[in-house]
Amino acid sequence: MRFNKETFVAGFALFSMFFGAGNLMFPPLLGLKAGDAWFMVTLGFVISAVIIPLLGIFAHARLQGTMLDFAKKVSPTFSLIYCILVYLISITLPSPRTASVTHEMVIQPFFGTSAWLTSVVYFSLVLLFVLNRSKVLNLLGKFLSPVLFIVVLSIICIGVFSVQNPVINPSEFKTPMIKGLLEGYQTFDAIGAVVVGAVIIISLKIKGENNFIRNRRVIISSGIVAGMGLLIIYSGMIYNGALFSTQFETNVTRTELLSGLSFITLGKIGKTFLSILVGLACFTTAVGIITGTADFIKGLFNNSQKVYILTAVIACFLGVLIGQFNVHNIVTIAIPALMFIYPITIILIVLNILPNRFTSPLVFRAVVVVTIMFSIPDFFGSIGMQKFISPILEILPFGKYSLAWLIPAIVTLILMNVLSYKKDKTIS
Incomplete structure (x- = not known):
């Protein structure tokens, strides 16, 4: 460089x-x-x-x-x-x-x-x-x-x-x-x-x-x-x-x-x-x-x-x-x-950095959708609804740290790539 x-x-x-x-x-x-x-x-x-x-x-x-x-x-x-x-x-x-x-x-x-x-x-x-x-x-x-x-x-x-x-x-x-x-x-x-x-x-x-x-x-x-x-x-x-x-x-x-x-x-x-x-x-x-x-x-x-x-x-x-x-x-x-848009932004940045073979449109869609879904509890918690959201966040990994989206997004990324690999192998 x-x-x-x-x-x-x-x-x-x-x-x-x-x-x-x-x-x-x-x-x-x-x-x-x-x-x-x-x-x-x-x-x-x-x-x-x-x-x-x-x-x-x-x-x-x-x-x-x-x-x-x-x-x-x-x-x-x-x-x-x-x-x-x-x-x-x-x-x-x-x-x-x-x-x-x-x-x-x-x-x-x-x-x-x-x-x-x-x-x-x-x-x-x-x-x-x-x-x-x-x-x-x-x-x-x-x-x-x-x-x-x-x-x-x-x-x-x-x-x-x-x-x-x-x-x-x-x-x-x-x-x-x-x-x-x-x-x-x-x-x-x-x-x-x-x-x-x-x-x-x-x-x-x-x-x-x-x-x-x-x-x-x-x-x-x-x-x-x-x-x-x-x-x-x-x-x-x-x-x-x-x-x-x-x-x-x-x-x-x-x-x-x-x-x-x-x-x-x-x-x-x-x-x-x-x-x-x-x-x-x-x-x-x-x-x-x-x-x-x-x-x-x-x-x-x-x-x-x-x-x-x-x-x-x-x-x-x-x-x-x-x-x-x-x-x-x-x-x-x-x-x-920030609680809502930041996780989506982070995931999009990471997906755009990874090699194309790991980030097909299907992988993009699945990971982003999961990230949005698991960001919603953090969002509601940040607007004063902690009392109603706490039971959900206690169950989710890192939920009590306002990072409920992190593990589901990583798991989805890995799982979707494994499924895509098996599908390609079956076709070939």
Whole structure:
């Protein structure tokens, strides 16, 4: 695998589109509560927020189409419904959340202005970038992302090397690895992989790069660069949260913890650095999400540029409306949606990575249907129906850990391939 200037530019652009509000907020608090079990929490978090998204980028490199290709083996109708659902979730939850975080951590503490004003200005700038999408890769990859990476890395390094004989609290989690895995859902990185991966592909094609093998190499290389960046940042932020766990109350909010860590590591200038970090992280993610959504809708309407512009405007308008709510409310609303769509997304990524001989259309359909069926109890449990769902989840393997879909999906994948093998052998 060759790494050159192009792959690093694309890799940093991809990293910046992944590394947004959720990526910044969740790891430190997770580390704080994980305490001495921070490594196991990190392992779970990395699986759902680094490895699976990286596999999603690899799947894009293999398909080099649109998001519709991810689920086309199930059926064209299912694929369309799945894509619309993912893009709808993306522009109504993680995208507005970036504006909410920016307001709470960057604007309100310094200027005291309203959330409405922040959302309007913020998404006006996002729209400006989205409408100039041909420059997105270069702007993100050459300028914004390196600054973003350096700022957060400085906080991590100073924190790690400044503490002598650290005292770390005991963990609050009974199953730290599972907790880390599920918390990784909130980053939206698996969904981000299937959304922004398409942005990289379309951006390459706009630049006139249509060589399949070359593009595959660029996409895979850039995915590895982005994945390494995420791994360093996530593990570092979680460890910093654990490292300073004795200096914060356990009921500290995510934004308060980030501000506190920046002050401890960087002093008074920490808040300024953190403001830059939050603003860049949130902004680049919003640009990636809305660009991907506009690309998709544009593709459904014969590549109409008017449709692209209209979609971008609507997505930014929704961002303004929803982005003025506080972060906690948006995170809470996101949980049920994630409990349903994340397992389906993970399974589609895995199926698209496996060799074709193991993923016939029949296998795709069976595994996805089973995944949906066994995700329903987790979904109902997340909307307050735990009392009625608990007896079912107690029976299912990993059901009490909100992973009731995992074993049935694996068993179905194996069983369907065994049956297909026996059928082929009988015919021959």
